[in-house]
Amino acid sequence: xxxxxxxxxxxxxxxxxxxxxxxxxxxxxxxxxxxxxxxxxxxxxxxxxxxxxxxxxxxxxxxxxxxxxxxxxxxxxxxxxxxxxxxxxxxxxxxxxxxxxxxxxxxxxxxxxxxxxxxxxxxxxxxxxxxxxxxxxxxxxxxxxxxxxxxxxxxxxxxxxxxxxxxxxxxxxxxxxxxxxxxxxxxxxxxxxxxxxxxxxxxxxxxxxxxxxxxxxxxxxxxxxxxxxxxxxxxxxxxxxxxxxxxxxxxxxxxxxxxxxxxxxxxxxxxxxxxxxxxxxxxxxxxxxxxxxxxxxxxxxxxxxxxxxxxxxxxxxxxxxxxxxxxxxxxxxxxxxxxxxxxxxxxxxxxxxxxxxxxxxxxxxxxxxxxxxxxxxxxxxxxxxxxxxxxxxxxxxxxxxx
Amino acid sequence: xxxxxxxxxxxxxxxxxxxxxxxxxxxxxxxxxxxxxxxxxxxxxxxxxxxxxxxxxxxxxxxxxxxxxxxxxxxxxxxxxxxxxxxxxxxxxxxxxxxxxxxxxxxxxxxxxxxxxxxxxxxxxxxxxxxxxxxxxxxxxxxxxxxxxxxxxxxxxxxxxxxxxxxxxxxxxxxxxxxxxxxxxxxxxxxxxxxxxxxxxxxxxxxxxxxxxxxxxxxxxxxxxxxxxxxxxxxxxxxxxxxxxxxxxxxxxxxxxxxxxxxxxxxxxxxxxxxxxxxxxxxxxxxxxxxxxxxxxxxxxxxxxxxxxxxxxxxxxxxxxxxxxxxxxxxxxxxxxxxxxxxxxxxxxxxxxxxxxxxxxxxxxxxxxxxxxxxxxxxx
Numbered sequence: 001x002x003x004x005x006x007x008x009x010x011x012x013x014x015x016x017x018x019x020x021x022x023x024x025x026x027x028x029x030x031x032x033x034x035x036x037x038x039x040x041x042x043x044x045x046x047x048x049x050x051x052x053x054x055x056x057x058x059x060x061x062x063x064x065x066x067x068x069x070x071x072x073x074x075x076x077x078x079x080x081x082x083x084x085x086x087x088x089x090x091x092x093x094x095x096x097x098x099x100x101x102x103x104x105x106x107x108x109x110x111x112x113x114x115x116x117x118x119x120x121x122x123x124x125x126x127x128x129x130x131x132x133x134x135x136x137x138x139x140x141x142x143x144x145x146x147x148x149x150x151x152x153x154x155x156x157x158x159x160x161x162x163x164x165x166x167x168x169x170x171x172x173x174x175x176x177x178x179x180x181x182x183x184x185x186x187x188x189x190x191x192x193x194x195x196x197x198x199x200x201x202x203x204x205x206x207x208x209x210x211x212x213x214x215x216x217x218x219x220x221x222x223x224x225x226x227x228x229x230x231x232x233x234x235x236x237x238x239x240x241x242x243x244x245x246x247x248x249x250x251x252x253x254x255x256x257x258x259x260x261x262x263x264x265x266x267x268x269x270x271x272x273x274x275x276x277x278x279x280x281x282x283x284x285x286x287x288x289x290x291x292x293x294x295x296x297x298x299x300x301x302x303x304x305x306x307x308x309x310x311x312x313x314x315x316x317x318x319x320x321x322x323x324x325x326x327x328x329x330x331x332x333x334x335x336x337x338x339x340x341x342x343x344x345x346x347x348x349x350x351x352x353x354x355x356x357x358x359x360x361x362x363x364x365x366x367x368x369x370x371x372x373x374x375x376x377x378x379x380x381x382x383x384x385x386x387x388x389x390x391x392x393x394x395x396x397x398x399x400x401x402x
Numbered sequence: 403x404x405x406x407x408x409x410x411x412x413x414x415x416x417x418x419x420x421x422x423x424x425x426x427x428x429x430x431x432x433x434x435x436x437x438x439x440x441x442x443x444x445x446x447x448x449x450x451x452x453x454x455x456x457x458x459x460x461x462x463x464x465x466x467x468x469x470x471x472x473x474x475x476x477x478x479x480x481x482x483x484x485x486x487x488x489x490x491x492x493x494x495x496x497x498x499x500x501x502x503x504x505x506x507x508x509x510x511x512x513x514x515x516x517x518x519x520x521x522x523x524x525x526x527x528x529x530x531x532x533x534x535x536x537x538x539x540x541x542x543x544x545x546x547x548x549x550x551x552x553x554x555x556x557x558x559x560x561x562x563x564x565x566x567x568x569x570x571x572x573x574x575x576x577x578x579x580x581x582x583x584x585x586x587x588x589x590x591x592x593x594x595x596x597x598x599x600x601x602x603x604x605x606x607x608x609x610x611x612x613x614x615x616x617x618x619x620x621x622x623x624x625x626x627x628x629x630x631x632x633x634x635x636x637x638x639x640x641x642x643x644x645x646x647x648x649x650x651x652x653x654x655x656x657x658x659x660x661x662x663x664x665x666x667x668x669x670x671x672x673x674x675x676x677x678x679x680x681x682x683x684x685x686x687x688x689x690x691x692x693x694x695x696x697x698x699x700x701x702x703x704x705x706x707x708x709x710x711x712x713x714x715x716x717x718x719x720x721x722x723x724x725x726x727x728x729x730x731x732x733x734x735x736x737x738x739x740x741x742x743x744x745x746x747x748x749x750x751x752x753x754x755x756x757x758x759x760x761x762x763x764x765x766x767x768x769x770x771x772x773x774x775x776x777x778x779x780x781x782x
Contacts, residue, residue, distance in 0.1 A: 034691035035707070073478070074686070259693075268690040269710070279686045283677050284439030284720070286670065289702040299691035299707055300440070303670070312691070 002117040003082060005138055005195070007051050008109070009042055010102055011126035012059035017247045020374035020392045021348055025064040028126030030251070031331045031349065033258045033268055034297045034312050036277045037068060038245060041131065042124045043075045043084070044275045049134035053082030053116055056126070057105040059098060062088055074278045087112060101216030107205040118198050123218065125192040129254050129266065130242040131273055137195060137236050144172070146234040147200045148226050152188040153242055163189035164219050166235045174233040177223050188235055191242060194218065200231065241265040248390075252346055252370045255312050255329045259295060280315035280332070290321060306336070314349070323353075327362065331375070344387065345371035354381035354397060361387040407455035408542055410524035410607070411487070414447055415509060417464035418529035418604070419575075422564070422655050425775050426755070430469035433461070433530035435654065436738050436756070438667050438676070439719050440706035442473050443654065445480075445684045446533040452480050453680040454538040456526060458487025460516070462509045464494065464502055473685050480683045490516075505626035510617045517614050525613050527606045533652040533663070535679045536605065541645050545607045550643035552612075552633065554579065554586060555605035557647055558598055564655035566594060577602040577629050579644055586642035589634045602629075603647060650675035661753060661773045664719045664736050668702055689722050697728065713743065727762070734770075752776065 015027025022030065028039035039056075046054050054077060058065055065086070072084030087109050089098050099105035106113075106123065113121060120141065122134055132151070141149040152166050167176035167186040178185060204222050208214050214221045226233055241264065245251040257264035268275055282301025287293055292307040301316035306323035314332040319325055322338040333350040336342055340353045345360030353359055357379045360371030369388035379385060380397030389401050416433030426435050433444035444461070451459055459482060463470060470491075474480075477489030492513055494502050503509040506527070510517070517525070524545070526538055536555075545553040556579055565576050579600040580588030593599070606628075608616075616632050625631035633642060650672065652663035666672045689708025694700060698711045705711075708723035713730035721739045726732055729746040737743070741754040744762035751768035755778040760766065764782050768774035776782060 074688075269693070274688050275690070276688050279688075281681050281683060283673065283682075284704045284706040285692065286668070286673065287700045287703050287705070288670075289716075291701070293694045293700050294698070295696040296694050297691040298694065298705075 002119070003053050004118065005051060005120040005122055005134075006053040006055070006082070006113065006116050006118045007042075007046050007122045007124055007134070008106055008113070009039070009054055009056045009124045009126050010105060011039060011056050011065060012099055012105060013127050014060040015127065015246065018251065019248075020372045020390050021248075021251075021346065022061070023374055023392060024061060026058060026061045026126075027246070029065040029068055030245075031314055032129065032245070032251070033255060033275075034314055035280065035299045036268075036275055038129065039065070039068075039126050040075075040275050040277045041129055042126060043072075043077065044273075045130070045132050045134060046124075047075050047077060047276070048273055049132075051122070051134060052077065052079050053118075054084045055087045055109060055112055056084065057099065057109065058086055058088050059105075062086070068278055070278070075276045082116065085112065101214075101221075102218045103205060103208050103214075103222050104216035106201070107209050107216070110202060110205065113198065113202075121196050121198050121201055123192075123194040123196070127246055128191070128242060128244050130191070130238075131240060131266070131270075131275070132193070132238060132242075133273075134195075137193070137238075140236045141195045141234070144234040145232060146195075147197045147232045148223075149195045149234045149236050150174070150223075151191040151193040151238045152235045153191055153238055155187050155189045157184065157187050160184035160187045160189065164192075166190060168235045172235050172237070174227070174235055177227055179219055188237075190219070191238060192219075195236075200226075248346060248370050248372050249368060252329060255346075256310070256327070258312065259297060259310060282315050285313075288321075291319075301332075306338070328360070337381075344369070345373070345385075347373045348375035348377075350376050351379070352377075353379045354383060356381060357383045357385070359385040360389075363387065407457060408524075408526075408539060409522050410456055410526050410538070410542055411520055411522040411610070412448075412451040412456045412459035413510070413513075413525060413527045414444065414459065414461045414530055415506060415527070416444055416461055416467065416470055416530045419531040419654070420466070422531075423657060423660060425657060425777065426660065427466060429466065429778055431463070431466045432654070434467075434469040434473050435660070436721055437533055437652070437654075437660075438664065439704045439721055441533075441682060441684045442470075443533060444470065444473070444530045445682050447528045447530055447536065448480050448482075449680070449682040450534065450536040451526065451538060452482065452683070454542075456538060457482065457484055458490070458520065458522060460490040460492055460513060462492045462503075462513065464509070467491075467493065475685070479685055492516075505631075506628035507617055507620045507625050507631060510613070510628075511621035514614060514617060514621075517610060517617075520610065522610060525606075525608050525610050527604075527608070529604045531654050532603060533654075533676060534603075534647075535649060535676055535682065536647070537649075537679075538607075541605070541607055544645050545643060548584070548641075548643045550585075550641045551608065552640060553607045553643040553645050554633075555603040555645045555647050556581070556600045557603060557651060559601050560597065561593070561595070561599055561601060562653065562655050562659065564659050567656075577604075581644040584644055586633075586644050587637065589629065589637060591630055591634070600644065600646075603651070605647075649679075652676065657753070657773065657775060658771065661736060661751075665717070665734075667719070668704055668717065673704070687722055692720075698726075713745075730760075734773075736773075755780075758782070 011028040015022040077084035165178040261267040285302035288305040305321040306319040309326045311328045320338040327344040329346045331349040337355045339356040374392040378394040383395045384400040386402035482489035692709040695712045699714045705720040706722040712728040713726040715732040718735045723740040727745040730743045742759045747760045748765045751773045754776045
């Protein structure tokens, strides 16, 4: 049974710029928005768009991600034919290879794709927060009679040189591709989301693999080769919310934007486009009589007895009496003991912040630091973690880390 | 068995005690009454069974069971989507000679064929009017060790006032036991005795073969009730063991107890007592986390996911997807799923059923002993 379009989700990124958060898990598995992980967004987009077959290409620290995906049931991707499949590199008769690049990851799974005999393949990225209807993207691709389409966002001209840019004519046909150019000719940034006709993609993957000088990368190799051959390439304009959460500050910022859906454009409260996730199975959260909760998001299993302002608490977070949490992203199972002050920071899962400890600080003028505590870390009583610190080891009581 | 699965199958009677809470069961049954912000009553016994390795559970429904079917689905959330065993919802069999069952004997008689074909040695039976994190393994172990024919679970407590008050004469409502040395020597039906009693939880363990024999026999005689018609007359000949349960129990006897038992969970020690030993599973709704918008005030509440709180809420239990608009005041209330409290409305001692809307500026007040109830889908 052929599928019209299947999705291949690149989830092998190490996310090294998230350092403390990605020591034990791949970037797509990083928690986001109170009860989600980053990968919930592309997976939910797939299901909501009618895509029922998704290959997830993993490579770096896949354990958490593998367990999280499981059989795909939370996303309704446990299907008889299709569904979600985690695809790590594997040993073949000719030997085994790590995925050398994004294109090579797909190349090594050509036989997976062929099982579904799709007309189109959409390539997705597992490190973006974005709600997008891929079926509308496909409609565009078909209307243009394209062989390759890429989703693009208009970015401010000043920022344009940080992105891969698509130069297009008046019909959105791509005429040139510029990778992080000094002198941008366009402000249409590639989102790293592509639709290919499968026969074209396959041909170029095989050609790319045969080139020993290739980096086996979509942006650096495949797209330039398509351009070289004058293929029908189009840019699909997306103007919803999109954020690459590859850095601590962008991850923090995106979480904060969730608290302000009216202005930020990222609305998780949309019944028509639900974001699915694996459930924590905890009881409803508790706010005690003396607690103060302002402008925050709180989920199952939380116990709040202190003050929580403009923050996101993930499942099972405890904030003891007298503790203050402000402008913070606090991930699942973390305990913030009484008198602790936790501000303008990201605290990963299962952290304990001791009594009267101080983590981060509200930024003074011009400062942007987001303190980060890695998962499982213990911050002792009266310890202090500075506003730019990235903490991956226990901090003893009374000690300071900047 | 290689694993820790219990050698028992479970049977739940989801309609027991429906008549005590007519308001709540007008469109559902006891087992699907929402409880503790994100659960339904059946979740507790069902999860307890699953947590004890009972992977073959039959729910013998009687009436009003659409909401329960919707809630349970294939049983996946309870890990009961199994090839062998799993969740088995038994509706009344539509046949001229078979009416809707009245007591346990008739209910069990309707699944005798099923019981004969199963392989588990023991049968665990329970109602769904209690929220409890029950250790069936401990009870099964005690049952096996004692060599009893039947083991019954009981609480040492006073008969709840609500049970004493509500009393249709033709119904067996509750039972107490005389216990000597761990054996049941007497069984009273609807007694009025004051003081601490051995109050039955209506949780039973019996051998499967034994149950089949007893039910076939009783059914042939036209008997209806397990306790009155099987246990009571055979107190001298059967070995009936009593198993005292000391854990946390929330029992729903009437609207007052429904209100009180929800409110009790606002105390952390009660919440921990009910939930800490083993997880309680429930249907997943994929709501977003609850959002407290600037200007909201929340004090002493329990809330599930999916709520949006802009107003003022105190001493209350909020189920999934409740919306409380700006200027609204909610105090001492239980608001079930998707209740909407519009701007400047004021609620005190109110229980709203699912999908209720309180329009802006309305004021609704009950009292501690008599909370106002607003039925499903009503707009006030």
